[in-house]
Amino acid sequence: MADFSDAMNITASGMRAQAARLRHVSENIANADTPGYQRKTISFSAVMEAGQPTGVVETGRVRLDRTALDQIYDPSHPMAGANGNYDGSNVNLLIEIADAREAQRSYEANLKLFDQVRQMSSSLMDLLRK
Secondary structure (H helix, E strand, O other), rough: OOOHHHHHHHHHHHHHHHHHHHHHHHHHHHHOOOOOOOOOEEEEEEEEOOOOOEEHHHHHHHEEOOOOOEEEEOOOOOOOOOOOOEEOOOHHHHHHHHHHHHHHHHHHHHHHHHHHHHHHHHHHHHHHHH
């Protein structure tokens, strides 16, 4: 039964990690037109126990993308400088949509695996009761 519990913990950690990734992607999309906004990224790392990987994933710190901000020419904008430019954001919607799809599919794969482990555990319990 410990193997079932371990498998459920691993898949649950994957779902938590992808949910955090989706949250940051949605923030990036929502702020794509915000002047001066820098894209947020999140990293994942494997949890180690006694020097061995457990299969569990945890999220790392949120980092800001250091790509140069777009320079937008609009002399009538209140944030425009003397040359008529102001800093836009460095969010690329195409990349964000691709990241969102990848995170969604990874989340769904973990969810299917979680459900599969739950069904196997339930079937085993039914066999043991007989």
